[in-house]
Amino acid sequence: MYSEEQKQYFSEQLLIWYGRHKRDLPWRQNKNPYYIWISEVMLQQTRVDTVIPYFHRFIEQFPTVKALAEAPEEQVLKAWEGLGYYSRARNLQSAVREVHERYGGQVPNEKAEISSLKGVGPYTSGAILSIAYNKPEPAVDGNVMRVLSRYFLIEEDIMKPSTRVRMEALAKDLIPEGTAGDFNQALMELGAMVCTPRSPHCLTCPVMVQCAAREEGMEEALPIKKKAKPPRPERRLVALIKGEGVNDGKWLIRQRPQEGLLARMWELPHIELGHSEWQTDEVNMDVLRETISLSEGIRLAPSGWLMDTDHTFSHIYWDMKVYQCSLDQASLSREKEGLLPFHYRWISQEELVQFAFPNVFVRIMKAWQEAQG
């Protein structure tokens, strides 16, 4: 394997460096397992600077396991609005409810128990066990794989599950007695601050002189990572529907399905366009009216183009055209009979803050409001 000297040097120097350079982050104020848990879930695929304000608001709104367990899901989703990967929020609350009911609100400190919770995978279980309870478990994230692949010159594809398993064994082996929490955080801190994906700051690195990749001039080439597939393009026509009469000043929004992309979030009504090219605005508005009529049973009256926008998810690219609409008279009279589809609602600007929207729709609504002056 690797020499004991190289491993021991790494762990010792890293801990010394961490003691001097660790950032003062909100979730490092104490070892409350619930707070550690919240922070680790928020930090999945999300940068520290993005998470900080969300973390503060979240623990203020849901200060305890009990508070989060008893909160309505819509409120939790709203608190997560803009962070992305919303299944994290839904799984987190589901898991917290289980901790509340099955473990009396105490976050488990056993690997098997904590790993069985929804949304808690190998990384998060290791992070909570080591940081909150100082248990000698590895917490291998993208930072850790980058650091280890460079220091030990590991040329395996880090996208492969087998590589992560190997990294976990190595990372666990590197933990000095009684320092799991600090050591795991030190490893991630080094990856975030020094051993960065591109242009690593090797000259300030505490373990540079023993870094195998540096020795070989390979630090920029590691880690090896198979290229991801580009997102597939989709064209969408969006209806910004303004109310009239009793609904004056309100917008018509709808809730997304229970499962799948952006599950249970609210959005502006829209359709996916099948063909490969955009049509004229006139044709687009006809298609929008007819398709919404067929699928939802409400009649739109599109009145004009508002804006173009786009949004990239991890695996889908949305190219969007937004049209101003109202409901035509037939729909208005039917709505008075209570025939608006159940997942649709009229809401005022003030009520907007109660509903969780994907960021792409937040942007559209803000742009419209600013255009109004």
Add this chain to the structure above:
DNA sequence: AAACCGGGGTT
């Protein structure tokens, strides 16, 4: 193993 699941910062 591959696909699904957001959104934004860095270079």
Add this chain to the structure above:
DNA sequence: AACCCAGGTTT
């Protein structure tokens, strides 16, 4: 414009 981020779940 490409790359990546304190990943997990489902197929």
